Amino acid sequence: MSSKGNATASGLTSGSNSTMAGAKMNGTSHGGHPVSVSAIRNKTYPTEFWYCVLVLLAIICLGRVAGFIGSWRRRRHAQALKTRDVENRGTVARRSGWTRLPTAAVNAWRVVAFRSEIAFGPYYSINLAEGFITLAYLAALFTWSLINTTINGQMQYGGRTGAIAAAQLPLIVALGMRNNIIGWITGIGYEKLNYMHRTTARALLVLVWFHAGTWIKIGLEGPNAVTEPQIQWALTATIALTLVCIVFVRPVRHRAYEVFIISHFLLVFFFILGAYMHASDHKLGRYVWPTWLLWGFDRIVRAGRILAFNHGYLMPGGGVACNATVERVADGFIRLRFHRPAHLHWLPGQSAHLTMPAVSKFPFESHPFTIANADVPAPPAPTMEKMKIENSMESTSSSSSSTMTVSTGESSDKELIFIIKKQQGFTRHLDQIAKQGGKLKILFDGPYGHPPRLVHYDTVVFLAYGSGVSFTNSLFVDLVYRARADPTICRSIIFVWTIRHADQVNLIYSDLLQVLETAPPALHISVRIHVTATATLSLSTSEPWSPTSPMSMTSPISPVFGEKKSGAYDNLSALSKTTWHNGRPSVETVLHEAMDGAQGSVAVNVCGPHTVAKDVKRVLRSHGPSSVLRGGPSVSLFVDSFSF
Numbered sequence: 280m281s282s283k284g285n286a287t288a289s290g291l292t293s294g295s296n297s298t299m300a301g302a303k304m305n306g307t308s309h310g311g312h313p314v315s316v317s318a319i320r321n322k323t324y325p326t327e328f329w330y331c332v333l334v335l336l337a338i339i340c341l342g343r344v345a346g347f348i349g350s351w352r353r354r355r356h357a358q359a360l361k362t363r364d365v366e367n368r369g370t371v372a373r374r375s376g377w378t379r380l381p382t383a384a385v386n387a388w389r390v391v392a393f394r395s396e397i398a399f400g401p402y403y404s405i406n407l408a409e410g411f412i413t414l415a416y417l418a419a420l421f422t423w424s425l426i427n428t429t430i431n432g433q434m435q436y437g438g439r440t441g442a443i444a445a446a447q448l449p450l451i452v453a454l455g456m457r458n459n460i461i462g463w464i465t466g467i468g469y470e471k472l473n474y475m476h477r478t479t480a481r482a483l484l485v486l487v488w489f490h491a492g493t494w495i496k497i498g499l500e501g502p503n504a505v506t507e508p509q510i511q512w513a514l515t516a517t518i519a520l521t522l523v524c525i526v527f528v529r530p531v532r533h534r535a536y537e538v539f540i541i542s543h544f545l546l547v548f549f550f551i552l553g554a555y556m557h558a559s560d561h562k563l564g565r566y567v568w569p570t571w572l573l574w575g576f577d578r579i580v581r582a583g584r585i586l587a588f589n590h591g592y593l594m595p596g597g598g599v600a601c602n603a604t605v606e607r608v609a610d611g612f613i614r615l616r617f618h619r620p621a622h623l624h625w626l627p628g629q630s631a632h633l634t635m636p637a638v639s640k641f642p643f644e645s646h647p648f649t650i651a652n653a654d655v656p657a658p659p660a661p662t663m664e665k666m667k668i669e670n671s672m673e674s675t676s677s678s679s680s681s682t683m684t685v686s687t688g689e690s691s692d693k694e695l696i697f698i699i700k701k702q703q704g705f706t707r708h709l710d711q712i713a714k715q716g717g718k719l720k721i722l723f724d725g726p727y728g729h730p731p732r733l734v735h736y737d738t739v740v741f742l743a744y745g746s747g748v749s750f751t752n753s754l755f756v757d758l759v760y761r762a763r764a765d766p767t768i769c770r771s772i773i774f775v776w777t778i779r780h781a782d783q784v785n786l787i788y789s790d791l792l793q794v795l796e797t798a799p800p801a802l803h804i805s806v807r808i809h810v811t812a813t814a815t816l817s818l819s820t821s822e823p824w825s826p827t828s829p830m831s832m833t834s835p836i837s838p839v840f841g842e843k844k845s846g847a848y849d850n851l852s853a854l855s856k857t858t859w860h861n862g863r864p865s866v867e868t869v870l871h872e873a874m875d876g877a878q879g880s881v882a883v884n885v886c887g888p889h890t891v892a893k894d895v896k897r898v899l900r901s902h903g904p905s906s907v908l909r910g911g912p913s914v915s916l917f918v919d920s921f922s923f
């Protein structure tokens with residue numbers, strides 16, 4: 280293959296600034312100059328690429344609308360069924376047979392696209408949908424780059440690859456924004472779209488090197504000499520993009536996230552600047568400048584959110600009331616609580632970026648955390664007896680407070696709560712501050728993300744590990760609140776939470792207490808808390824047990840827990856509908872129990888280590904379309920991994 284023939288590294292240039300040696304002319308003219316067929320293709324193919332992207336987005340959007348309609352119909356059906364017979368839940372027979380074909384097809388699609396994985400080592404994998412989109416994207420890029428480039432028996436793709444590469448920039452930038460237009464259209468959270476942001480950027484790198492290699496092969500001389508500014512800008516852009524894509528791979532991001540963020544900002548700035556200067560020399564600047572707009576739009580919306588929800592700091596008195604209370608709830612776990620105006624609304628499971636100047640190394644450093652409480656009014660107060668126990672816990676640990684939204688009493692502000700696990704950087708410093716307790720200035724930027732809506736499911740399973748309970752707790756509290764208001768919402772909830780030490784139950788103790796106390800009687804709730812550190816809780820020797828057998832509440836509490844929290848035993852036993860277990864849960868048992876007992880669709884919500892999500896997917900893969908055809912439930916899976 281050769282691309283000899285074009286005299287400049289041009290995408291669209293024709294006439295006076297291109298010799299177009301050997302290029303076919305189609306007889307049309309542009310500004311008085313004849314335009315070559317290849318120049319026209321270099322202009323139309325990037326546009327065709329964008330049509331393709333827009334069609335894909337439209338299909339995903341239609342799928343989303345169909346999903347909404349399906350959920351709405353299921354809710355209506357469930358309402359009709361349950362209002363007739365809400366007292367006699369458990370008597371409804373599950374349909375089977377060919378009427379289930381559409382549901383079976385949807386489940387088959389979920390199994391293949393989202394629950395089948397391609398593993399890259401033990402800790403990283405992508406699902407088949409991501410793998411397929413990656414390959415399809417690469418195929419599309421190279422097809423549009425190479426097709427119809429043969430002129431006089433020679434392939435001339437130097438200009439085309441440049442044009443197709445330039446056209447990728449708005450897409451890549453749009454995929455990486457926090458205020459993400461593609462996310463709003465598709466309903467996919469910005470943290471999940473980040474995979475496509477990285478993938479498209481890496482594909483662009485391949486294309487850019489292909490483009491550069493082509494011109495290097497032809498020879499960097501004349502208008503393409505390295506002394507020419509447009510080539511120097513091209514080199515700047517190529518080096519910057521290469522560094523962003525090659526240096527900041529996952530392990531580096533993991534070890535030095537802030538270094539990555541700052542370097543990413545600077546390198547991308549030089550990449551876009553270089554790309555713009557080079558591309559505008561070839562009349563392709565129109566693909567590059569929209570990236571500044573997208574970036575600016577994101578920053579303006581962020582600034583707007585920050586102003587709208589933190590304006591208390593601008594008030595006389597410096598907004599002391601906006602400061603966050605920081606406390607250590609259990610070893611390695613911090614809880615942040617602060618108030619924000621009543622006009623702030625969030626969905627359960629959404630996250631926010633928090634900036635704490637007193638904690639961070641860099642002034643604009645922000646960290647994402649999931650809002651652990653639901654945006655719902657506090658439920659009716661628990662019984663006096665329970666309140667007494669709760670108060671005793673408050674006094675012993677000073678760490679148990681409800682994560683439900685409450686009013687301050689003085690104003691209609693809402694309380695936001697975050698549960699944070701100590702890591703090695705920012706959170707480690709925060710933990711040191713939390714040890715002493717106190718107040719911190721905090722900037723809230725959010726809410727972000729597209730969490731699942733659970734009201735139309737018959738059975739909902741929550742599987743959380745450690746701080747992953749931020750995600751499941753808010754969804755759980757919200758769901759029970761809605762079920763209290765409308766008895767036709769949800770029939771059964773299984774809430775499984777795995778913690779290392781029993782004292783970590785403090786993270787959401789009050790919520791559990793309140794939710795379990797005030798849950799509607801017709802809603803079946805089973806809370807299972809698994810404690811993995813063997814020394815923390817132990818069974819009496821007379822009692823038979825397995826790693827997952829329920830733990831008797833008459834079991835002795837180990838010194839680890841007993842010493843730390845006097846009265847803790849009472850607190851644990853105060854939680855109704857709750858069983859305690861030693862060791863990790865059997866994901867398979869929990870999921871089969873949920874699916875076997877379901878009378879409608881099932882939602883499984885997971886927030887925990889990668890291996891758990893993998894395990895859940897493995898179990899759900901075996902529950903394929905044939906199970907649905909036999910009358911089994913349709914199962915949706917939502918995974919939050921607390922990572923990009």
Ligand SMILES: Cc1cc2nc3c(=O)[nH]c(=O)nc-3n(C[C@H](O)[C@H](O)[C@H](O)COP(=O)(O)OP(=O)(O)OC[C@H]3O[C@@H](n4cnc5c(N)ncnc54)[C@H](O)[C@@H]3O)c2cc1C
Pocket residue numbers: 470532533534536537630645646647648649650698699700701702703704705706707746749750921922923
């Ligand atoms: C959408 C989302 C929601 C999250 N919700 C919670 C939550 O509710 N509770 C909780 O404990 N953790 C949550 N996390 C994880 C939390 O953001 C990180 O643990 C925290 O930022 C680590 O800070 P560090 O400096 O102490 O980390 P380090 O010890 O420096 O690094 C630990 C890990 O955190 C990653 N990390 C570091 N800084 C950031 C950052 N600014 N943005 C994204 N990742 C970063 C690193 O890449 C590394 O993988 C969430 C993450 C995401 C993406």
